[in-house]
Amino acid sequence: MSALGKTVLALVIGDVQADRVVPPTGFTVQLTVFTSAAMAFLAVFALALSMASGRLADRWADALARTATVRISAPQGQMQAQTDAVMAILWTTPGVADPRVLSAEEQRALLEPWFGPDLPVDRLPLPQLIELTETEDGFDAEGLRLRLAAEAPGAVLDDHSRWRRPLVRAADRLRLLGLVSIGLIALATAAMITLSANAALSANAQVIKVLRLVGARDVYIARAFVRRFSGRALLGAAVGTALGMVAVALLPGADPAGGFLTGLGFHGAGWIVPLLIPPLAAFVAFWATRIAAFRMLQEIT
Amino acid sequence: MIELDKVAHSYGGGDLLTDVSLRLAPGSFHFLTGPSGAGKSTLLKLCYGELLPSAGQVRLFGRDVRQMTRDDVARSRQRIGVVHQDCQFLDHLSLAENVSLPLTVSGREAEAGDDNLSELLNWVGLSRQADALPPQLSGGERQRAALARAVIMGPDVILADEPTGNVDWEMSLRLMQLLVELNRMGKTILIATHDLNLIRAAKAQVAARVLRIKDRRLHLAGANL
Numbered sequence: 001m002s003a004l005g006k007t008v009l010a011l012v013i014g015d016v017q018a019d020r021v022v023p024p025t026g027f028t029v030q031l032t033v034f035t036s037a038a039m040a041f042l043a044v045f046a047l048a049l050s051m052a053s054g055r056l057a058d059r060w061a062d063a064l065a066r067t068a069t070v071r072i073s074a075p076q077g078q079m080q081a082q083t084d085a086v087m088a089i090l091w092t093t094p095g096v097a098d099p100r101v102l103s104a105e106e107q108r109a110l111l112e113p114w115f116g117p118d119l120p121v122d123r124l125p126l127p128q129l130i131e132l133t134e135t136e137d138g139f140d141a142e143g144l145r146l147r148l149a150a151e152a153p154g155a156v157l158d159d160h161s162r163w164r165r166p167l168v169r170a171a172d173r174l175r176l177l178g179l180v181s182i183g184l185i186a187l188a189t190a191a192m193i194t195l196s197a198n199a200a201l202s203a204n205a206q207v208i209k210v211l212r213l214v215g216a217r218d219v220y221i222a223r224a225f226v227r228r229f230s231g232r233a234l235l236g237a238a239v240g241t242a243l244g245m246v247a248v249a250l251l252p253g254a255d256p257a258g259g260f261l262t263g264l265g266f267h268g269a270g271w272i273v274p275l276l277i278p279p280l281a282a283f284v285a286f287w288a289t290r291i292a293a294f295r296m297l298q299e300i301t
Numbered sequence: 302m303i304e305l306d307k308v309a310h311s312y313g314g315g316d317l318l319t320d321v322s323l324r325l326a327p328g329s330f331h332f333l334t335g336p337s338g339a340g341k342s343t344l345l346k347l348c349y350g351e352l353l354p355s356a357g358q359v360r361l362f363g364r365d366v367r368q369m370t371r372d373d374v375a376r377s378r379q380r381i382g383v384v385h386q387d388c389q390f391l392d393h394l395s396l397a398e399n400v401s402l403p404l405t406v407s408g409r410e411a412e413a414g415d416d417n418l419s420e421l422l423n424w425v426g427l428s429r430q431a432d433a434l435p436p437q438l439s440g441g442e443r444q445r446a447a448l449a450r451a452v453i454m455g456p457d458v459i460l461a462d463e464p465t466g467n468v469d470w471e472m473s474l475r476l477m478q479l480l481v482e483l484n485r486m487g488k489t490i491l492i493a494t495h496d497l498n499l500i501r502a503a504k505a506q507v508a509a510r511v512l513r514i515k516d517r518r519l520h521l522a523g524a525n526l
Binding site for chain 2 (some may be wrong): 020023211213215217218219220
């Protein structure tokens with residue numbers, strides 16, 4: 001950590017002399033800064049994607065894993081009897097906590113998005129819904145289904161796993177893709193910095209020869225280039241990250257129902273994470289340039 | 302200081318130098334002569350570690366160059382001042398900055414006190430050009446600047462490869478005068494040149510030994526040139 005700290009410090013304060021010995025370069029500087037900014041911008045979105053899908057996967061896995069529903073479809077006269085029978089079974093089933101019969105108002109609220117507010121729910125042959133929560137230990141869904149079939153033929157248990165599992169899997173996969181993208185962006189940044197550092201080293205071969213002739217050590221020569229490229233990567237990534245964060249912040253606000261696309265973004269302390277991108281870019285540039293410089297210096301006596 | 306023991310060097314096909322033994326004692330003054338392409342530059346490069354011998358042993362300040370790391374070579378170059386025929390400068394830095402470059406790169410720029418630098422530039426007669434960029438200088442000025450750069454670290458040895466190659470006779474004598482003065486201050490000097498008149502002029506002022514490369518070997522030339 002202290003070595004990293006010193007590196008960062010050296011980057012910030014810098015060795016002005018080591019910088020001066022390498023002639024300033026014009027256009028390629030802006031290209032490096034621009035590419036680094038573009039990469040950081042993309043990294044912010046990859047990060048937002050993977051964090052949002054991570055939240056989504058966690059939410060589905062946690063909140064939905066512990067709930068299940070029993071749906072009772074029975075003729076009008078038998079409805080109450082079957083509901084009582086199901087409640088009796090649920091109360092005595094190990095692993096089931098707080099079974100609750102949904103009221104007519106609650107059922108109407110569930111249907112409202114599809115049929116509008118004026119639906120005469122009481123005149124429709126709607127099934128009765130019972131919501132239940134699982135305890136830590138969970139319950140035996142197959143056993144419960146058999147008991148329900150015996151006592152209340154109109155009752156169907158839905159433990160949500162049928163549609164929940166693929167969604168959680170998809171969200172997990174999306175998070176993984178986001179992380180892989182960030183890794184690829186880091187590697188592409190390293191490759192880009194290596195290419196432009198190699199170009200700068202070749203363009204300055206004569207300068208490097210003179211420096212070796214007058215007794216400069218490799219680390220001194222490398223530092224002049226490393227500082228320059230780390231600084232450019234840091235600057236570019238800072239600009240790109242800032243723009244990316246502004247763009248994410250300006251996305252339409254999250255829908256309370258937990259829509260997926262509108263949930264893309266950072267929440268609370270999550271806003272700190274993208275701030276790691278610029279120092280990370282500088283770190284990648286530091287090592288990419290250093291390795292390129294030392295490899296090239298091996299060829300000069 | 303610098304010792305070559307039965308050194309050979311070859312560029313791909315065949316040896317350029319064979320069985321070369323040389324010992325530069327502190328305070329000595331040597332000329333190295335021979336026809337163009339005989340290997341004068343190669344011999345100098347062996348003396349500051351730019352080339353490695355293909356046979357034999359080169360010792361810089363008592364250490365075998367083959368055993369030295371790149372940083373060791375860099376440090377020994379801080380004790381060896383080199384003047385090239387085509388002096389290489391950093392064209393974007395001023396003359397003064399180029400002359401003090403060896404101090405800068407070795408982290409000793411604090412010693413580059415303005416007095417020392419201006420005294421040195423005065424000695425080589427370049428005070429007025431201190432802020433000029435290298436491409437603006439004449440051949441003679443560049444050679445003197447290269448000499449100033451070679452001595453600013455207070456090296457023990459100064460190696461000069463055709464230092465008067467691009468300058469007129471008057472400037473050659475002036476450069477030689479500077480090198481003789483350095484030798485009187487105790488520096489070891491080795492100058493590669495094919496200019497026999499220059500050697501004769503110098504021998505009047507200093508006890509110089511003349512080495513000649515002939516048939517790939519190094520010979521000590523007689524007193525008469």
